Amino acid sequence: MTTKNLTERDKNHLWHPLTQHKLHPEMLGIVRAKGALLIDEAGNELIDGIASWYTCMYGHCNDFILQRVHHQMQQLDQVVFSGFTHEPAVKLSEELIKILPHNQEKLFFSDNGSTATEIGIKMALQYHYNYGSKRNVMLAFEDGFHGDTFGAMSVSGLSVYNGPFEEFLIEVERIAVPTKENIEAIISQLESRLEQQNIAGFIYEPLVQGAAAMKMHDADGLNKILRLLQRHNVLTIADEVMTGFGKTGTHFASDQIETKPDIICLSKALTAGLIPMAITSCTQDVYDAFYSDDLVKGLFHGHTYTANPLACTAALAGIELLQSEEIQNNIQRIIKSHKAFGAEIESHSKVANIRQCGIIFALDLNVKIERYGNLRDKLFKHFMDNGVFLRPLGNTIYVLAPYVTTNEQLKKIYISIKDVLSIV
Numbered sequence: 001m002t003t004k005n006l007t008e009r010d011k012n013h014l015w016h017p018l019t020q021h022k023l024h025p026e027m028l029g030i031v032r033a034k035g036a037l038l039i040d041e042a043g044n045e046l047i048d049g050i051a052s053w054y055t056c057m058y059g060h061c062n063d064f065i066l067q068r069v070h071h072q073m074q075q076l077d078q079v080v081f082s083g084f085t086h087e088p089a090v091k092l093s094e095e096l097i098k099i100l101p102h103n104q105e106k107l108f109f110s111d112n113g114s115t116a117t118e119i120g121i122k123m124a125l126q127y128h129y130n131y132g133s134k135r136n137v138m139l140a141f142e143d144g145f146h147g148d149t150f151g152a153m154s155v156s157g158l159s160v161y162n163g164p165f166e167e168f169l170i171e172v173e174r175i176a177v178p179t180k181e182n183i184e185a186i187i188s189q190l191e192s193r194l195e196q197q198n199i200a201g202f203i204y205e206p207l208v209q210g211a212a213a214m215k216m217h218d219a220d221g222l223n224k225i226l227r228l229l230q231r232h233n234v235l236t237i238a239d240e241v242m243t244g245f246g247k248t249g250t251h252f253a254s255d256q257i258e259t260k261p262d263i264i265c266l267s268k269a270l271t272a273g274l275i276p277m278a279i280t281s282c283t284q285d286v287y288d289a290f291y292s293d294d295l296v297k298g299l300f301h302g303h304t305y306t307a308n309p310l311a312c313t314a315a316l317a318g319i320e321l322l323q324s325e326e327i328q329n330n331i332q333r334i335i336k337s338h339k340a341f342g343a344e345i346e347s348h349s350k351v352a353n354i355r356q357c358g359i360i361f362a363l364d365l366n367v368k369i370e371r372y373g374n375l376r377d378k379l380f381k382h383f384m385d386n387g388v389f390l391r392p393l394g395n396t397i398y399v400l401a402p403y404v405t406t407n408e409q410l411k412k413i414y415i416s417i418k419d420v421l422s423i424v
């Protein structure tokens with residue numbers, strides 16, 4: 001009797017995310033992971049060039065994090081966070097507030113990036129509602145991505161995900177991401193739009209729009225937009241779900257922008273890839289709008305696993321690592337390495353628009369490729385066959401590898417990218 005492998009058994013009952021199963025029926029079974037490596041069922045090693053969707057930044061199965069969580073598991077596993085509190089959550093609030101932009105004061109927990117932004121949007125809408133002003137429109141960047149729940153989908157501009165739900169979404173208006181050329185036009189368009197006083201909040205991915213294929217924008221332009229919106233009492237919501245925890249070269253992308261957001265959404269690397277969790281942080285001013293003798297002015301949102309002690313412990317261990325000399329040196333090493341690689345391939349005829357923000361590196365291929373087309377699949381297969389897990393986004397190839405990726409592993413990633421240039 002032959003035992004079916006994971007790929008075959010998977011087909012019976014599983015439905016995967018972002019997958020049209022008729023076109024892509026095969027899932028690769030992964031059995032182990034360590035550092036920057038994933039190991040499949042056949043024993044092949046793959047370099048995790050996107051840190052499993054930007055989560056495992058300190059490396060898979062990091063011993064330091066595992067030890068901390070293992071210890072916590074024996075003390076307290078889970079408890080309701082309404083009416084109770086616990087050391088991992090309190091300690092995490094103390095440590096995270098120290099490294100967040102200085103105006104952040106309060107933390108609201110949830111489970112994933114979508115719920116973090118959903119809560120940010122609800123905070124913005126209810127903030128104005130609680131003060132009795134009717135502001136029911138959200139503002140967002142074109143091509144932004146903020147998650148898959150209804151509020152998050154509404155503010156996301158990538159229509160490939162939203163089609164069937166368009167008519168159920170909340171009201172959103174979009175502005176272009178700022179460049180040196182368009183910023184004056186954006187500001188004057190906003191100045192006249194803001195006169196209507198019905199925009200509740202503005203949600204944005206600071207500096208890098210991840211799902212839009214690592215599109216990068218101008219910090220000065222973004223700063224001007226934020227300053228103007230805050231003057232008009234529009235709550236600014238930085239979605240740092242992708243950019244948070246060192247990837248842009250600073251702890252948070254918002255550290256590189258003078259105007260600090262009213263609300264920040266965090267997830268992914270928050271828990272170092274070990275356990276799902278998210279946090280929506282906010283200023284004292286936002287919190288105060290909900291603080292009242294009137295029960296219904298509270299934020300009545302809550303998830304069962306809110307502030308799970310194990311997830312909080314993983315986050316605390318992750319924050320300790322982020323601030324360590326070792327990880328900070330690794331971040332600088334990868335930044336330098338990507339820069340050198342960018343310079344090396346810059347003039348290749350198939351390469352356009354090389355860009356880098358911290359350890360996030362991207363380039364466009366000078367070839368038209370559909371986001372979910374055949375050529376994209378061919379590139380993906382090429383990388384996998386060469387032991388590198390990269391997920392091209394249309395004609396964009398990007399690298400967002402764990403901080404512990406070795407120089408040898410980076411070299412292997414670069415070689416596989418250079419090889420791709422000869423097959424497109």
Ligand SMILES: Cc1ncc(COP(=O)(O)O)c(C=O)c1O
Binds near residue numbers: 147268
């Ligand atoms: C900027 C941003 N916001 C929100 C999300 C949604 O996060 P999740 O997939 O955990 O719901 C993502 C996911 O990629 C993201 O990149």
